[in-house]
Amino acid sequence: MSDADVAEQEERSSSAIQALVERTIQRNIKGVEYFASAAPPVGLTPKDRIHKRGTLNLYRYQPLVEEVYRVPILMVMATTNRGYVFDVAEEHSFVRFLLNSGYDVFVMDWDYPRPEEKSLSLDDYASRFFDECIFKVQQASGEQEVSLVGYCMGGVLSTIYTASHPEAPIKNLACFTTPIDFSEMKIFSHLSQRKYFDVDHLVDSVGNVSPEILQVSFDMLRPSGRVASNRVLWDNMWNDDFVGFHRKMDRWANDMLPLAGEYFRDTVKKLMWDNQLLNGKLVVDGRTANLSNIKVPLFHGVALHDHIVPYEASKHLVELVGSEDKEELVMKGGHISLIAGPNAPRRMWPALDHWLAERSV
Secondary structure: OOHHHHHHHHHHHHHHHHHHHHHHHHHHHHHHHHHHOOOOOOOOOOEEEEEEEOOEEEEEEOOOOOOOOOOOEEEEOOOOOOHHHHEEEOOEEHHHHHHHOOOOEEEEEEOOOOHHHHHOOHHHHHHHHHHHHHHHHHHHHOOOOEEEEEEOHHHHHHHHHHHHOOOOOEEEEEEEOOOOOHHHOOHHHHHOOOOOOOHHHHHHHHOOEOHHHHHHHHHHHOOOHHHHHHHHHHHOOOOHHHHHHHHHHHHHHHOOOOEOHHHHHHHHHHHHHOOHHHHOOOEEOOEEOOHHHOOOOEEEEEEOOOOOOOHHHHOHHHHHOOOOOEEEEEEOOOOOHHHHOOOHHHOHHHHHHHHHHOOOO
């Protein structure tokens, strides 16, 4: 090796060491800032609340383009979490993407159920709330038909409503990470086994079910998940963009909501224990939610590495609905990353836009 080569190698080594030292210094400085700073702002896209009833909020987002598709979108959030996951940051917002693509966007979101709302049941969440919100969307938009877009348990509720209200003005149904066979819900199915889990005693004792109970279940799916996440965060503490996005998603993941007592009881007994949505025996608000009743166009988005709703739990939706126009899209990613991960703007969001565009005129 020539003297010039040796000098070049030494220079590269010196530069690498210097970069490592600088990164370590920045990691420590920013680590202090991380724990000392306030929670990051989320959900900043302008919106108006057009309806509220207790735990239920219905928002309409202000348009970002002059021309919009005829059929408005009603997005339905999972009942365990806040809807701002659809609008994490200005530069990474599912809602903003849809608005810029020309859709009139409404979102069903949730607050903490009040103690007196412990009597809210699956009838309320999967039927009456939908009736109210669809009517409000019709009033606000001036259109009769509505496309439902449901995430996780929001997808379950949207599916139940569409299956039990075949006469409803639903133009399209899009679901993501949506369980249909609850016997395949892994740890949730094991923890809620009928012979071990006294759901009646729990609900009768506490009323609304604490989010801590639900959080423990999620943590048990990946016991080392928090440790691994914190390690990745520390390794990237020098990267402002990474840290900013991580903090917002971490805020959302830990901002879990209690569940209304009767709704929780119904979910355990009717869905977890008896699997009534899968076998066509679920009755909601006096109506049978048979999946074969669904005739509208269906889009089903599935995350290949979903540890919360595995494919075995969601795969039956497309085969059981009565729709002729139906499509299933299996994408790499996990339960949250499918709709809010770094790759979502390049994969799932455009896929939904492409599917909805020709069905929203």
